[in-house]
Amino acid sequence: MTYRVLISDPLSEDGIFPLRQASTIKVDVKTDLTEAELVAMMPMYDALLVRSQTKVTRAIIAAAANLKIIGRAGVGVDNIDLTAATEHGVIVVNAPDGNTNSAAEHTVAMLMALARKIPQAYYALKQQKWDRKAHVGVELKGKTLGVIGLGRIGREVALRAKGQRMKVMAYDPFLTEEKADQLGLIKGTVDEVIKVADFITIHTPLLKETKHLINADAISKMKTGVQIVNCARGGIIDEEALYQAIVAGKVAGAALDVFEQEPATDHKLLQLPQVIATPHLGASTIEAQESVAVDVSYDVVRLLNGDLVKNPVNLPSVPKEVMKKIEPFFYLAEKLGVFLTSLTKQVIKEINIYYSGELHDVEVGPLTRNTIKGLLKHHFGNHINDVNAAYLAEQQGILINEHITSHSEGFINLIKVEIKTEDGTKTVAGTLLQGLGPRIVQVDSYNVDLVPEGHIIFIRHQDQPGAIGKVGTLLAKNQTNIATMQVGRSTVGGDAIMLLTVDEEVTEQDLALLNKTNDFKEVTGVEL
Ligand SMILES: NC(=O)C1=CN([C@@H]2O[C@H](COP(=O)(O)OP(=O)(O)OC[C@H]3O[C@@H](n4cnc5c(N)ncnc54)[C@H](O)[C@@H]3O)[C@@H](O)[C@H]2O)C=CC1
Numbered sequence: 001m002t003y004r005v006l007i008s009d010p011l012s013e014d015g016i017f018p019l020r021q022a023s024t025i026k027v028d029v030k031t032d033l034t035e036a037e038l039v040a041m042m043p044m045y046d047a048l049l050v051r052s053q054t055k056v057t058r059a060i061i062a063a064a065a066n067l068k069i070i071g072r073a074g075v076g077v078d079n080i081d082l083t084a085a086t087e088h089g090v091i092v093v094n095a096p097d098g099n100t101n102s103a104a105e106h107t108v109a110m111l112m113a114l115a116r117k118i119p120q121a122y123y124a125l126k127q128q129k130w131d132r133k134a135h136v137g138v139e140l141k142g143k144t145l146g147v148i149g150l151g152r153i154g155r156e157v158a159l160r161a162k163g164q165r166m167k168v169m170a171y172d173p174f175l176t177e178e179k180a181d182q183l184g185l186i187k188g189t190v191d192e193v194i195k196v197a198d199f200i201t202i203h204t205p206l207l208k209e210t211k212h213l214i215n216a217d218a219i220s221k222m223k224t225g226v227q228i229v230n231c232a233r234g235g236i237i238d239e240e241a242l243y244q245a246i247v248a249g250k251v252a253g254a255a256l257d258v259f260e261q262e263p264a265t266d267h268k269l270l271q272l273p274q275v276i277a278t279p280h281l282g283a284s285t286i287e288a289q290e291s292v293a294v295d296v297s298y299d300v301v302r303l304l305n306g307d308l309v310k311n312p313v314n315l316p317s318v319p320k321e322v323m324k325k326i327e328p329f330f331y332l333a334e335k336l337g338v339f340l341t342s343l344t345k346q347v348i349k350e351i352n353i354y355y356s357g358e359l360h361d362v363e364v365g366p367l368t369r370n371t372i373k374g375l376l377k378h379h380f381g382n383h384i385n386d387v388n389a390a391y392l393a394e395q396q397g398i399l400i401n402e403h404i405t406s407h408s409e410g411f412i413n414l415i416k417v418e419i420k421t422e423d424g425t426k427t428v429a430g431t432l433l434q435g436l437g438p439r440i441v442q443v444d445s446y447n448v449d450l451v452p453e454g455h456i457i458f459i460r461h462q463d464q465p466g467a468i469g470k471v472g473t474l475l476a477k478n479q480t481n482i483a484t485m486q487v488g489r490s491t492v493g494g495d496a497i498m499l500l501t502v503d504e505e506v507t508e509q510d511l512a513l514l515n516k517t518n519d520f521k522e523v524t525g526v527e528l
């Protein structure tokens with residue numbers, strides 16, 4: 001099998017060696033494609049690798065029938081329609097660490113260039129103007145740098161600013177006093193930071209909450225003469241508000257690597273002498289480009305080999321050691337879902353999954369996704385996978401609850417799945433027996449011992465003499481051979497179940513024959 005990978009933005013050739021050397025992968029590099037061209041080409045590709053130029057829209061994702069993974073060689077994934085990717089079961093990965101250093105260095109370069117008006121002086125000198133008065137700057141030493149967003153890049157910038165003997169005050173929703181002390185900086189709220197800072201640098205992602213975080217109101221709270229650096233994302237600063245504040249003399253200068261609309265060649269901010277700018281160059285170093293390309297390439301190779309990816313964006317990442325513990329349960333979880341959903345034709349309203357025994361202290365999210373996949377496979381076929389299982393369930397209005405209990409009913413580990421439908425509640429439970437593999441051990445209130453695979457006939461009936469014999473005789477008429485059989489009953493003569501495994505796929509004729517007798521309350525074929 002050969003997988004096809006499309007690289008639609010310029011990536012470091014040295015960085016994509018993991019793809020080039022994989023014998024099962026064919027790489028095409030085609031840049032500057034329009035959306036329509038991508039829509040037309042995508043059906044033949046299994047993976048798409050981009051930087052920030054390609055806008056991976058819903059239309060492109062919807063057209064990509066074979067697409068399994070989108071790799072973003074960089075941090076920000078705002079050029080990818082994540083909702084559409086999740087909905088279509090396409091995993092998105094990025095390279096969160098590869099360009100941190102380059103982006104931090106670029107920010108510091110912009111900060112220093114801004115403080116000392118280096119680009120303006122350079123530009124004047126190139127025009128043969130030796131004007132020293134016009135380019136008097138300010139020192140960084142002793143000034144306060146306000147850092148909004150203290151993630152990977154923000155932290156590196158803060159440390160470098162301390163090297164310039166600046167005071168650093170930062171805001172990040174995850175910044176604790178302890179962490180701030182360790183880093184030698186002051187923790188503040190956004191308002192506190194922007195009020196005291198002489199220079200402000202932004203390092204958040206562009207989110208609903210951060211869009212126009214720096215707007216006219218925020219600027220009005222800043223010191224007159226403040227200077228602002230944005231090497232994160234255009235759109236975090238309200239560009240019109242910044243323009244007006246610079247013209248009014250409130251903001252003394254701005255250094256911008258990013259713009260709300262890129263490319264931004266004729267932006268009015270660029271007309272202001274107080275604004276210095278670069279065309280989104282934060283990550284543009286040989287080292288960063290090689291590093292991010294290597295990281296996403298390896299993740300594409302991992303996924304296409306059926307392995308776990310390292311940097312998923314639309315799936316929580318699970319540490320390797322946890323994954324090792326829960327991976328053996330994936331099969332069981334999915335089969336419990338398939339089994340249970342086969343027993344009802346009603347719409348599922350609620351799913352409760354109980355994890356117990358040795359599963360009580362692990363990250364069970366991946367198991368839940370496998371269970372949901374099993375439960376909904378019936379409706380969504382191969383379209384459902386780990387990436388979109390929870391999303392699709394949510395879209396159907398199904399309530400999903402995970403319960404961690406210590407009560408494992410005598411088993412070392414137990415997964416119990418309960419669904420609520422118009423019909424009432426149905427449950428199935430399974431365990432992983434050491435050395436023996438997975439078993440279904442409970443169906444509703446009946447204890448059973450069933451290997452969850454193959455062709456199964458599930459029957460609900462009244463406990464009475466001859467019931468078992470009748471099933472054997474009827475199936476024999478269709479030449480259907482029973483491999484194993486189990487019965488369970490609530491009380492003598494009460495409600496009972498039969499679980500038969502048969503050699504071939506359960507046919508409509510088998511079910512029709514059993515149903516015709518009216519001796520059985522429910523007859524269902526289950527394919528596991
Ligand atoms: N100019 C360029 O070429 C590059 C730009 N970037 C951009 O830089 C930004 C930061 O990247 P990283 O540090 O790698 O990301 P990160 O994920 O490590 O850090 C982002 C931080 O922002 C914080 N944050 C989220 N919402 C916030 C809010 N409302 N207020 C304050 N903080 C908030 C998060 O808690 C997190 O600590 C991203 O927007 C990324 O796309 C990254 C690399 C290169």
Ligand SMILES: O=C(O)CCC(=O)C(=O)O
Nearest residue numbers: 051052074075076283284
């Ligand atoms: O690919 C690039 O050069 C942009 C890098 C960037 O903005 C990011 O990684 O978020």
